[in-house]
Amino acid sequence: MTSAGTYDAIVVGAGHNGLVNAAYLAKSGLRTLLLERRHLVGGATITEELLPGFHFTTFSYAISLLRPDIVHDLDLVKHGLMVMPLINTFQPGLDGEYLLLGADDHANYHEMARHSVEDAEAARELDHIVKRVCRAVRPWFDRMPPNSLSSDPADLAAMAELRSYVDGLDADVRAMLEKFASSSAAEILDEYFENELVKALYASSGIIGSMCGPRSRESGLVWLFHKMGDYDGVPGSWGFHKGGNGGFTQVLARAVEAFGGTIRTNAGVHRLLYDDGRASGVELEDGTTVRADLVVSALDPRQTFTRLMEPDDLPKDLVRHIHDFKFQGTAAKVNFALDRAPNFPGLEGREDIFRGFTNLGPSIDYLEEAFADCRAGRFSRRPFLDCCVQSTIDPDMSPAGKHVMSCFAMYAPYHLAESDWETERENLGDTVQETIEEFFPGFSELVLHREVVTPADIERLVGLSEGNIFAGELFESQLFFNRPAPGWNQYRTPIEGYYQCGSGTHPGGCVTGAPGKLAAQRILGDRAAVESSA
Amino acid sequence: MPLTTPFHPRLEPLNQTGIWKHWSGYLVAPQYQYSQTAEYYAIRNAVALLDTSPLFKYRFRGPGAGTLLERALARDVGACAPGRAQYTCWCDERGFVLQDGVVMQVEPGEYLLTAAEPALRHFRRVAREAGIADVSIDDVSRQFGILALQGPHAHDVIRQLTEAATPLRYFGVTPAEIAGCPVTISRTGFTGDLGYEVWVRADDALTLWDALMEAGRGHNITPIGTTALKMARVEAGLLLMGVDFHMSRFAWVDAQRETPLELGWSWMFRKLDQDGRDFVGRAAIESELEQGTSRWTTVGLAVDWHEYERVHAEAGIVAPLHEVYGESTMSIYRRGGKEWDYAGYASSFLTSSLLKKPIAIAKLPPDLAEPGSEVDLEVTVIRRPHNVLARVERPPFFDPPRKTAAMEGSVAR
Numbered sequence: 001m002t003s004a005g006t007y008d009a010i011v012v013g014a015g016h017n018g019l020v021n022a023a024y025l026a027k028s029g030l031r032t033l034l035l036e037r038r039h040l041v042g043g044a045t046i047t048e049e050l051l052p053g054f055h056f057t058t059f060s061y062a063i064s065l066l067r068p069d070i071v072h073d074l075d076l077v078k079h080g081l082m083v084m085p086l087i088n089t090f091q092p093g094l095d096g097e098y099l100l101l102g103a104d105d106h107a108n109y110h111e112m113a114r115h116s117v118e119d120a121e122a123a124r125e126l127d128h129i130v131k132r133v134c135r136a137v138r139p140w141f142d143r144m145p146p147n148s149l150s151s152d153p154a155d156l157a158a159m160a161e162l163r164s165y166v167d168g169l170d171a172d173v174r175a176m177l178e179k180f181a182s183s184s185a186a187e188i189l190d191e192y193f194e195n196e197l198v199k200a201l202y203a204s205s206g207i208i209g210s211m212c213g214p215r216s217r218e219s220g221l222v223w224l225f226h227k228m229g230d231y232d233g234v235p236g237s238w239g240f241h242k243g244g245n246g247g248f249t250q251v252l253a254r255a256v257e258a259f260g261g262t263i264r265t266n267a268g269v270h271r272l273l274y275d276d277g278r279a280s281g282v283e284l285e286d287g288t289t290v291r292a293d294l295v296v297s298a299l300d301p302r303q304t305f306t307r308l309m310e311p312d313d314l315p316k317d318l319v320r321h322i323h324d325f326k327f328q329g330t331a332a333k334v335n336f337a338l339d340r341a342p343n344f345p346g347l348e349g350r351e352d353i354f355r356g357f358t359n360l361g362p363s364i365d366y367l368e369e370a371f372a373d374c375r376a377g378r379f380s381r382r383p384f385l386d387c388c389v390q391s392t393i394d395p396d397m398s399p400a401g402k403h404v405m406s407c408f409a410m411y412a413p414y415h416l417a418e419s420d421w422e423t424e425r426e427n428l429g430d431t432v433q434e435t436i437e438e439f440f441p442g443f444s445e446l447v448l449h450r451e452v453v454t455p456a457d458i459e460r461l462v463g464l465s466e467g468n469i470f471a472g473e474l475f476e477s478q479l480f481f482n483r484p485a486p487g488w489n490q491y492r493t494p495i496e497g498y499y500q501c502g503s504g505t506h507p508g509g510c511v512t513g514a515p516g517k518l519a520a521q522r523i524l525g526d527r528a529a530v531e532s533s534a
Numbered sequence: 535m536p537l538t539t540p541f542h543p544r545l546e547p548l549n550q551t552g553i554w555k556h557w558s559g560y561l562v563a564p565q566y567q568y569s570q571t572a573e574y575y576a577i578r579n580a581v582a583l584l585d586t587s588p589l590f591k592y593r594f595r596g597p598g599a600g601t602l603l604e605r606a607l608a609r610d611v612g613a614c615a616p617g618r619a620q621y622t623c624w625c626d627e628r629g630f631v632l633q634d635g636v637v638m639q640v641e642p643g644e645y646l647l648t649a650a651e652p653a654l655r656h657f658r659r660v661a662r663e664a665g666i667a668d669v670s671i672d673d674v675s676r677q678f679g680i681l682a683l684q685g686p687h688a689h690d691v692i693r694q695l696t697e698a699a700t701p702l703r704y705f706g707v708t709p710a711e712i713a714g715c716p717v718t719i720s721r722t723g724f725t726g727d728l729g730y731e732v733w734v735r736a737d738d739a740l741t742l743w744d745a746l747m748e749a750g751r752g753h754n755i756t757p758i759g760t761t762a763l764k765m766a767r768v769e770a771g772l773l774l775m776g777v778d779f780h781m782s783r784f785a786w787v788d789a790q791r792e793t794p795l796e797l798g799w800s801w802m803f804r805k806l807d808q809d810g811r812d813f814v815g816r817a818a819i820e821s822e823l824e825q826g827t828s829r830w831t832t833v834g835l836a837v838d839w840h841e842y843e844r845v846h847a848e849a850g851i852v853a854p855l856h857e858v859y860g861e862s863t864m865s866i867y868r869r870g871g872k873e874w875d876y877a878g879y880a881s882s883f884l885t886s887s888l889l890k891k892p893i894a895i896a897k898l899p900p901d902l903a904e905p906g907s908e909v910d911l912e913v914t915v916i917r918r919p920h921n922v923l924a925r926v927e928r929p930p931f932f933d934p935p936r937k938t939a940a941m942e943g944s945v946a947r
Contacts (some may be wrong), residue, residue: 071890072839082888084579087569103569104551135852232571232887233855242579355572392754395580395687400752 007033007262009294009523010282012269012308013502015043015462018298019252020516021501023074025296026261028524033290034261035282037268037463040246041253043298044462044469045511047246051449053399056335057244058453059462060469061388061406062086062357064229064238065512066248067142073517079254080247083239084393085231088356091201092344092439099197100353116195126192126202131235132173133180134228140165141228141507144518145480149487177224181476185219186364196363203367204359204384207410209469209509211328213371214364218475225474225508238357240393245511272297272308272498279497282308293497294527296519300464300471301325301484301504305493314494321485325478325504329455329467330374332412334432337449338403341389342440354389354405360439361385370411377417379428383435384410402448407432414455414466421456428452470509471502480506491519492526499523536561539587540679540739544747548757557760558650560588565759570857571887574765576756577725578888581685583746583757586724586731587739590652591675594645598661598669603637603645604811606660608794608819609802612809616642619705619720623794623802624653629818630782630791632656634775638707640718646674646733650775656783660814679739683746684729684766686934687753689941692719692730694749699730704938713745724763726770728936765859768884768895771834771929773797777861778832778881778895795822796897798832798929831903834929835866835880837892837911841922849915858885858892866896867910867921877902877909886931893931894924902926 011022014036022034040046044059063083071081091099099115101108105124112120146158166174179188185206189199205226206212206219213219231237241248256263268285272295281291297304305314305322341351361367361384370380386408391398398404409432416424429452437443455467464471472478483489484504491499501519503509537560539545549563556562562585565573576582594603603611609622619638623631637647647653654673661669683692692699698710702721710719715738723729734742747755764774773779779792794802803819822828846853860883868875880894894911902909905928910921 068843068890069840077889081890082579084575085569085571085887087567087572103567103572107568131852230852231856232885232890233852235852352567393579395752395754400690402752 007031007290007292009033009296010035010290010292011296011298011501012282013037013043013298013463014041014253014263014265015298015502016045016249016252016511016513017501017503017516018043018296019249019256020070020074020513021296021298021520022261022263023252023256023259024517024520025523026256026259027074028520030294032256032261033292034256034263035267035269035284035290036263036265037285038461039265041263041265042246042249044458044464045245045249047244050451051337054337054402054404054449055244055397056404056451057246057390057406058335058451059333059458060245060511061333061390061408062238063241063245063248063511064231064236065510066229067512067514067517069142070513070517074252074255075258076251076255079251079258080242081251082242082247083231084242086238086240086356086388086393088353089201090353090356090358091197091362092358092360093197093362094438096345097197098344098347099201100347112198115197116193119193119195119198122192123198127236129172129176130224130227132170133176133224134235136169136173136177137224137228140480142514144490144522145506147487147490148481180220180224182217183220184215184217185223186214188220189214189364200361200363200367201359203364204361204386207367207371207384208386208408209331209410210473210475211326211330211374211413213368215368216371218473221476221479222474225510229510229512240388240390242394243396244390244394248511269308272495274309274313274495274498277494277496279495294499294523295497296499296501296523298502298516300327300468300502301500302327302465303463304500304502304504309495309498318485318488318494325484326473326475327414327464327466327468328473329414329458329464329469330411331467331469332379332409332428332455333453334407334409334429335451335453336405336407336447337398338389338405338446339448340401340446341392341403342405342436342443342446344440351389351392354387354392356388358387359385360387360435374411374413377413377415378419379412379416379424379431380410381431383412383432385432385435387436407436412455414459421454425452425454425457428454471504472508474508479508483508491515491522539585540736541585541587541681541743544740544743545585545757555760558588558590562588563759564761566757570761570765573756573758573762574887576754576758577685577727577762577766579686580754580756581683581687581691581750582725582762583750583755584682584684584760584763585679586682587679589675589680590649590673591678591680592647592649592654592657593672593674594647594657594669595643595672596669597643598666599643599645602657602661602664602666602669602671605664605666605813606657607637608813608815610805610809610811611637611645612811614639616640617707619707619722621705623799625794625815625819626782627814627818628782629793629815629822630785630788631779631794631797632782634773636720636722638718638720640707640709646718651781677736678733679736679742681732681734681742681746682723682725682729682763683732684723684725684727686728686936687750687755688729690753691746691750691755693941695745700941702730703940713741715741717742724770724772725766726772726930726932726937727766727934728939761859765884765886768859768882768893769886769888769930769932771895771931773832773895774861774882792830793822793828794819795828796830796832826900828900830878830897831900833896833898833903834927834931835894835896835909835911835924836927836931837894838923838925839891842892842913845913845915845920845922851916855885855892856887858883860884864894865912866898866924867912868902869908869910869923880911889931895929898926
C-alpha cells in the first residue's frame with residue numbers, strides 16, 4: 001500500500017527536535033507528516049501519569065536551553081507554553097551542612113559566606129565570566145556551523161568569520177572559553193573555590209549525562225554546555241514547564257497541527273526509501289510506505305545512518321565516524337510518588353527548598369568515587385542525584401498534598417561489566433532510595449510508588465542509542481564541526497533529500513530545539529536554491 | 535507610623551524579604567519571597583492569596599442608594615442586579631475620570647464600592663446636590679479586610695470552605711460563611727484570571743486567612759505581594775490609577791486628565807442612548823462620543839521580541855527580560871520618514887514571562903490605535919535611547935477561558 005504525493009516532507013521521530021522541525025516545515029507551506037513509533041509524541045521529553053493523579057517526567061525534567069526564537073517563530077505561547085522558574089538550588093552535605101541558594105544575589109552571597117567568605121565573592125566572579133562566555137558562544141550555537149572539510153566559498157567565508165569572531169572576543173572571555181574546552185571542571189573550580197560543598201554544587205553541571213567525572217578533561221565543556229540556556233534572559237537559569245517537559249512537547253504538537261502538519265503516532269519507520277542517492281520516502285514497520293522527496297530523521301546518528309539505511313550506501317569515512325561516535329549512556333531516572341515532601345534535618349517543613357534542583361553529591365571526591373564505579377562497569381554505589389519535587393512548583397503534577405519527585409541518577413553505565421539492567425533495575429532503585437535516605441532521613445516511608453528508568457530502558461523506549469540522553473556525548477570531538485561527523489555537520493546526509501535534525505546534530509541535546517530549527521532552515525534554503533536554479 | 539491591615543499579624547512573619555511599602559497609608563508587602571516571578575506564577579499556575587485591604591470601601595444603603603449611584607457613577611449601575619458586581623468609574627462634570635472601582639449590590643438596595651482614594655465627601659456632595667436624601671453613605675474601610683484568592687486553583691480552594699462560591703458567574707457576588715465567619719464573596723479580581731475576592735469583618739480576618747491557607751496547602755497556595763499583582767494586571771490590560779490614568783480632581787491641567795473614552799472604557803457606554811440617567815459627566819461624554827474629540831486611545835502594545843533582542847545584542851549585553859515591571863513614562867514615536875516623531879507614551883511596561891515578550895499599556899492618538907498598527911517604543915540600552923518596533927494589540931494580552939468559565943461542583947482532581 002502506497003500513499004503517493006500526499007506529503008512533501010516526512011519527519012521521522014516526534015521528539016522535541018522532530019516536532020520543531022516539522023512545525024517549521026509545515027509553517028513554510030510544505031505538506032508535512034511527522035511519524036512517531038510510540039503512542040505519544042515527545043520522545044524523551046514526555047510526561048506520563050503512571051499512577052492516578054501522579055504525573056512523571058519519565059526522562060528529561062527541566063528546560064533552559066530552548067532557543068527563544070523558536071518560541072516566537074512557532075507561536076508557542078499561543079499553544080500553551082508556560083515555563084516557570086526553578087528558583088532554588090539545594091545542595092545538602094552529609095554532615096548536616098547545606099547550601100540553599102535562591103533568587104537574590106546578596107542573600108546567596110551570605111549563604112555561601114557561611115561556608116567561605118572568599119568563595120562567596122568568587123562565585124559572583126565566576127558566574128559573571130561564565131555568562132559572558134555563554135553570550136559569546138551563543139551566536140554560533142544558534143547558527144549552522146561551517147563545514148571544516150569543505151572548500152565551498154560559503155564555508156570558507158564562515159570559517160574566516162568564525163576565526164575573526166573568536167579573535168575579536170574580549171581577552172578574558174576568550175581565555176575562559178579556551179579553559180572550558182581544555183580543562184576539567186575540578187581544575188577550574190580549584191582556581192575559584194576552597195569549599196568542597198561549593199565546588200560540588202558547580203561540578204555537577206560538568207558531569208550531567210556524560211561519561212566523565214569532575215576531574216575528567218571533558219567536564220569543562222559539559223559544564224559550559226549546561227549553562228548555555230537562560231530563564232527569561234537570565235543566563236544559566238532553568239525552568240519547569242507546566243505539566244512537565246511532556247507539557248512542552250504537547251505545545252509543540254499543537255503548533256505542528258496549527259501550521260497544517262500531520263502527526264501519526266504508532267507509526268514506527270522501518271527504513272528510508274532511496275534510489276540513486278535520492279530519498280523517495282519511508283517504509284513503516286507495518287510494511288506500508290509513504291512517499292516524499294524530503295525525509296528528515298530526528299533520530300540519533302546511529303539510527304539515522306545505520307538503521308534507517310544501509311551503511312554500505314554511505315561514504316566509508318562517514319560510517320567510520322558514526323561507528324566511533326560515543327553514546328555510552330551513563331544516566332538513569334528514578335521517579336517517585338511521595339506521600340509528603342521530604343524533610344531535611346534543620347529545615348523541616350520547608351517545601352520551598354525543593355522548588356529547583358536538589359543536588360545530592362556533596363564533594364568532588366564523592367562525584368569522582370561515583371564515576372570510579374562507572375569506569376569499573378557498575379552503577380555507582382553512592383550515586384550523584386539531581387532531584388526536583390516538581391509538584392511544589394506545579395500543583396497539577398500530583399494529587400493535593402501529595403508529591404512527585406524526579407531524580408536524575410548517575411552513574412548508571414549502559415554497559416554493565418558483570419550483570420544486565422533487567423537484573424539490576426530495582427537494585428539501582430534501592431541504591432538511589434538509600435542515598436536519598438542518607439540526606440533526608442525518613443524518605444523511604446514517604447514513597448508511594450517508584451519508577452526506575454535505566455539506560456537500557458531509555459534506549460528501548462525512546463530509541464536513544466545506549467541511552468545517551470544527548471543523542472551522543474557532548475565532548476569536543478563530537479561537537480560543532482564534528483557533530484555527528486566532520487563534513488556532515490550541516491544537517492544534510494549523502495542521500496539527497498535526506499536530512500538529520502536530532503540532538504546528535506549541532507548544537508546538541510538538552511532540549512534546545514536548535515537542531516530541529518537549523519535543519520529546517522537548511523532544508524528550506526536548499527529547496528529555495530533548487531527552485532531559483534530551475 | 536503606617537497603619538496595618540487586619541491580616542498583618544499573619545503576613546509579617548511570612549515576608550522573607552523584610553521589604554514593606556506603603557499603600558494608602560497601610561503597610562503592605564511588595565513581595566514575600568525573593569522571586570517575584572514565582573509569586574506571579576502562583577496566579578497563573580496554582581493559587582495566590584493577596585491582601586487588598588488598604589482599598590477605601592464605601593457602603594451605600596437606603597431607598598436612595600441606587601438612585602445616587604446611578605447619578606454618581608458613569609457606568610449604569612441599574613444593570614448591576616442584586617448578587618452582581620460591576621467594574622465602574624466616576625467622573626467630574628467635564629467628563630474627566632475621578633476614580634475607578636468595583637461596585638457590588640450585596641443585598642437588594644445595599645451596595646459596596648471600592649476606591650483607590652478617598653471618596654466619601656465626594657459621594658455625599660453628589661447626593662446633596664442632586665437632592666437625594668434617603669441614602670446613607672458610610673466609610674467602612676476599616677471595618678472590613680479583603681483577600682483576593684486568584685489563580686486556576688482558586689475554586690478548588692474556596693469550595694472546600696463554602697458551597698456558595700461555586701455557582702458564582704464572573705462578577706457574581708454572594709454572602710457566605712467561612713470558618714464560622716460571615717463573608718461576602720465576589721468572583722472578581724485584578725489578575726485577569728479565575729479568582730475570588732472575599733470581604734470579611736476585620737475581627738474575623740485572621741480566621742479567614744488561616745482557613746484559606748489551610749485549604750490551599752495541597753494546591754501550593756502562595757501569599758503574593760503587590761508587584762506580582764501588578765505584573766498580572768498588565769497582561770490582563772487593567773489600568774492602574776496613578777500610573778495609567780490620574781484622578782481629575784487633583785490635576786493641574788487637562789493634559790493630566792483622561793476621559794473614560796480615552797481610557798478604552800467606551801464599552802461602559804454602549805447602551806447610553808437607552809438609558810436616560812442624568813449622571814455626572816454625561817453631557818461631556820456624549821459630546822465626546824458625537825464629535826470624536828478624544829485625544830488618546832488607550833491600547834496594548836506588544837514589543838517585537840526580535841528587535842528587542844537585537845538592540846541589546848548589538849550593544850553587547852543580554853536583553854533584560856526578567857522581572858522588568860515599569861511605571862515610568864516611555865515615549866512612543868511614529869515610524870517612517872521623520873526621526874523621533876512623537877506620538878504618545880507607554881505608562882506601564884512589563885517583560886511578560888508568560889507571553890515571552892515585553893508588553894505595555896500605552897496612549898496613542900486614535901489614528902495609530904488600530905490593532906496591528908506599528909510604532910516605535912523608546913527603550914534605554916546602556917543609558918542610550920533606542921527605538922524598538924511595537925505593535926498595537928487589543929487588551930487583554932492574556933485571557934484564559936477559566937476566568938469566566940462555569941465552575942463544576944466536583945473537585946477538579
